Amino acid sequence: MADSTWQAHKAEIEQLYIKDGKTLHEVKRKLESMRGFRRSKKQYERAFTKWGFKKYKMNPQRWKYINVKLQKRKRQSDVFVYGERYLPERIRKGISRHGHVSTVELYSAPSPETPEGIVVCTPEPSGNVILEWPRELPWQQFLRITGSQSRPEYVPSVSTAGQFALHSNDMQIPKSYLIGEMESILPWADNRSGIQIAKCLTVLMPEEYEGQHYVSSEVLLRSDHLIGQQECQKMFLYLLSNNILDFRNKIMMRLFQGFGLDAREGTRELLFISSITASVAAERLFGRALKTGDLNTVEMLLKAGMDPHTPMLDDSLRPLTPLEYVAFSDRHARSVSHQMTRLLLSYHAQPNKHLGKHSALQRATSSKDKRLMDILLSRGAAISSHTLKAAAETSDASVVRILVDAALTVNQRIQFNDENWGAMLGKAVHESNLEMARSFLSWGADVNALQPLRGARDERQTTVLGIAAYAGDIPMLELLLANGAVVNPELPGGSSSSPLGLAVDEGRAEAVRILLSRGGDVNASHSVPFGGKDIQTNIMGLAAARGHVSILELLLDADSVVNPHFVDGNLHAYPLVIAVYYGHESATRFLLDAGADPDIPIEIWTSNGIRRPLGSLFECSLFKGQLNVCRDFLNAGAAVTGLALQDYYSASLQKFIHQQDFESSIQLLQLDIHLNHAYGAFGRSPSTPLGAAIEVGNIEMINTLRRAGATDLGLALYRIGNMETAEYLASAGALNSIMLSVGDHIILNAISAKDKQLACYLLDWALEQQSRVIIDIMFRPRSTHPGPLEVAINTQQLGLAKTLVAHGAPVTNGALEWCDKTIANTCLRYISCPFRRQNHDPSPILRFPSR
Structure with missing residues (x-):
């Protein structure tokens, strides 16, 4: 069935079937004659099931109960059946037809049990009874803002909402908006039947007269898409006063302005109502205006006294100050972001106050919004190390320049070591950003400041020259050397993190050549992993551990020692031992040709520092299967058992x-x-x-x-x-x-x-x-x-698989699975037919072929 067609007649069907008590046949006939709406009985029943329409059937027992209760009370009473008030005429007819009770039954029989859903009670008070509504209710306080003071304050006359001055003569709203708002509070309101909507309204707001909510529900469920002005105002204002509306909805913002609540005086009173509800509503309105870039609403709220530091939640539900939020230029057009920032600053927003991890200046820097950076810096925004880090991560020297020009002293800002990235010059070198590095150097950055070696196997400290050498960045290396970088700096981690050591470790031959030409120390001690420990060696040993023969040649030409002398007691290893241990044949052969001692014993150190010999270098090479290296040792005159x-x-x-x-x-x-x-x-x-x-x-x-x-x-x-x-x-x-x-x-x-x-x-x-x-x-x-059978099937040898089965190879579930995955159905049928009927174990079973 077409939902839109049924929906157009839903309210009328509900009135006839539920409220007026018509039968399905009567409802069907009336709609056919009056509306031309022709549907089958089954279609009606499906619609009733979908809408949740259930007619309460009164039987003689229930009518007798009502008759007994009314006679015993002997005063005027109202009868409700599942929340529906039965009219006196309907009660009279029902009792006369089905509920006759004799005098004997009335006075001698015990009182019958109350049927489910039936209530017989005293009628509501007449109009001369006054119910006083508390003045502190959000609805009462909110109405005082509207100027509706002519009505008695003890009557919650929701219809007075129509007295608001509207900015538009056609202030209308899609009905789905208000129904959707009610569903967000009361999930059972999504039934969309008139009775359910009326019950939902009863829970949410007071009723001026009996049946008012049923009238409102009729309006909400009409077939037209829009609801009228009066109902819109009434429900909107009540839901607003109780902070039920969703301020993220554009309709909500339009209605707020349309009802005149964006006027300065009205908003000021809203902000200063002494209730949590009003303040929360104002804060939500403020946050929504910021998120949508609504400058007029933000300015109106600020003029009315809204705190410019009012916290708001971002998309990840993290609290931010308004300045922090608008500093992300991708949220709005940059021009709107700049205007919003100026507006907040003009109402004394503090640029250095932030609730999140990043200040407004840092956020503007990350997005490379230079104009916004200038605005914030002109109002005293502080330049933190995190802001400098954000500038360096943009790889844009002009962004960094803005911060440098605004800083008190260049060295104070540029030489600050961030805990993750080191000095800003180090970040530029890490990113191979030659232009930025040149700018930092021209601004006085310390070329020899210690840096963490990001990307290394540990957290060694080095200089920016070491970072460039590690990466083999020759243009950067030459730039740093030209600006006074020290080739052999004193480092806390030893020479292994020196520029020359890092270049050798990574096999950067050209960087090694340049550093050697600038006086790189070839006799410094370095450490390499060996036998589960870090042991000492010279720079030749470091190159041998990596097998870099071309670098070994450069080091040998620079007079590096092939057979270095080590102090007894230190954990150490010779370059040749390291080359054999790591299995680098070319490096081993080069060192033997360069005069390395072939009879040096190879040893490792246990956890308690005890040396354990592993035999000769010849035997170690033999165990590794390096027979060519063994021949080299024999040619070098190694002593062999x-x-x-x-x-x-x-x-x-x-x-x-x-x-x-x-x-x-x-x-x-x-x-x-x-x-x-x-x-x-x-x-x-x-x-x-x-x-x-x-x-x-x-x-x-x-x-x-x-x-x-x-x-x-x-x-x-x-x-x-x-x-x-x-x-x-x-x-x-x-x-x-x-x-x-x-x-x-x-x-x-x-x-x-x-x-x-x-x-x-x-x-x-x-x-x-x-x-x-x-x-x-x-x-x-x-x-x-x-x-064997699985291997034959996996390699798609169909004939051999058949032969194996014929020779007694057991067919296991594993073989059948391989067959399913890899081979043709013919093979699957051949090997599985005799066995699929059996429950196989994973283990093969020996079978001899029949003779």
């Missing part, structure tokens, strides 16, 4: 085999190498050259190693290179022991490599062996990694 040398040869031979470098492998075999010596780097399970040959699938190398005496495969074997190698191992009798040990790794790696030929061979071989143990191992559950 026999066991370490065997480890090196075994690891080198394994490397050549994995690289398919057959020629280099044969050359190594000419040396005295223990071929069955197992070695593994980086925690990998130790392997042997023979194991490496099996993994790459080089049968010729396998035979060569076996002829040379190799027999051991090591502690672990991760893969078999190809099917030919698997056949070779089977014929040699070695495949059985391999599969019993690492069969799960072998089959998984074959499937992952998409070597279907090898995978199928291993499956067929396992079935031929009729070894349940081997099959168990191949398909054993893996808690952290997918099993």
Whole structure:
């Protein structure tokens, strides 16, 4: 149904159906004949449900109760049924038809229980009874402002609202506004039925005569969009006097002015009413005028005595002074903001008074409103460190210039260190703002003031030169040096935060070159993380920790020491040790070529300061798998133990085999190498050259190693290179022991490599062996990694997945999930049909294929 069409007839339907007691058939027939409104019974019933229209049905028991009560009272009484007063004629007819009570029933039977919703009471007092309304009520006080003193004060005659002088002859308001305001206070008023609206008005305001609120509700629910002048004035003024209206609504502001309340005298009286309600209403009006940039209303309120420091709430409900609020130029056009600021200042608003975190001047500075800054500064606004910070964050030198020119002394303002950003010059350097930095320097900023190193791994202190060096900002670096920046300043955190140290740490080669040419100290002590602690080294060690070979070259040319001398007892490390510890091969090779001692022991320090040796630098490089570095140490004459040398040869031979470098492998075999010596780097399970040959699938190398005496495969074997190698191992009798040990790794790696030929061979071989143990191992559950079937499905090897199922691979829920995610429906149907009907456990279940 069209809501607008039904809404046009809602009030009339309610009158007929609820108040007049007409039946649905009678209502329907009357609207059809008089209004041409034709709707079905079901449509009416749906509308009644939506509107909440419920007719109270009187039965004989209720009419008998009313009859008994009236006869026993023996005086004039009113009857209310669910708040509706029944007229005497209606009561007479109801009793005569349904409520006859005999004399015996009246006097002998006990009094019946009161039915729900029925009240029989004494009528309201006649007109000669005077009810005195308290003078202190907001409505009483508010009416005294209007000049309506001719009526008796003991009668709350809301209709006197029509006596206000209006500025407009057509002072009207959309009805949805007043209904919406009532809904904000009484949520049940949103029913929008006449009875509910009348009840809402009864709660909110007094009634002059019986049924007045029902009349008002009729007006509010008329089909026309606007309500009349008298009802508008009456309800508006009453809601205003009780501070119920929402001052954020533009209609509210228009009505306030239309009723003449913006006149100076009327507003003055409103402000000085001794009630909280009036003062809150005035403050809300003031705040709304400020937010909308209504200069006339603000000026009117200030003239009437409004305090220019009256707090108001911003959009985040934080209290602000009016000056703070209007200082944000994005709230209004800047011209309005400037006029509003001048207006507030003319009424003695204090520019340095603020309730929020930011003063009006700071807010104007952040928005780069230079004209507003001038206005506030001309009235004595103080320049705080936060304001200077805000100016620097704008990256606009002209904004900073306004503050500098207004300050008492340049140095007093510019050299102030803010707790977050440091001196203003430091902020400009951080932002690489060359123009602003040049301006600060010309104004006398201290070029050597300490700064926090924002963006570093800790809160080290440095100078602005250090900030530029850290960022590798060469133009800024040259500007600061030209203005007297000290290259080697004394810093609380040591030389690690010196300009040269920071440039080396970040790999800024050009900055390092410039600082070295200006006398940067290459022998100063620096700290680097090592073994869980910060230990001392020289600047070469700092470069070695980062692996910056080009910077190592610059430092060596500047006569930095490769083998520095350290005082015993201090936690320290040599540059070569640091390069090996961090695994920088190029830096290690450079330092060895530069003459670093290859036999320096590598040590770490425990939490209680005890040294713990980690072996030689050669052994450390071998453990990291850096065989080229090991060769460099051997070429540099490093002393190596026999066991370490065997480890090196075994690891080198394994490397050549994995690289398919057959020629280099044969050359190594000419040396005295223990071929069955197992070695593994980086925690990998130790392997042997023979194991490496099996993994790459080089049968010729396998035979060569076996002829040379190799027999051991090591502690672990991760893969078999190809099917030919698997056949070779089977014929040699070695495949059985391999599969019993690492069969799960072998089959998984074959499937992952998409070597279907090898995978199928291993499956067929396992079935031929009729070894349940081997099959168990191949398909054993893996808690952290997918099993063979999951891997086949994930790599979209449909044929291999079918083969695995045919060979007894268990179908788990994990396999089915992978199938849902990655592979075609045909595979899903193939592997899931026999198993979907069962409740699978997450763990694989071993199954043999039917024979």
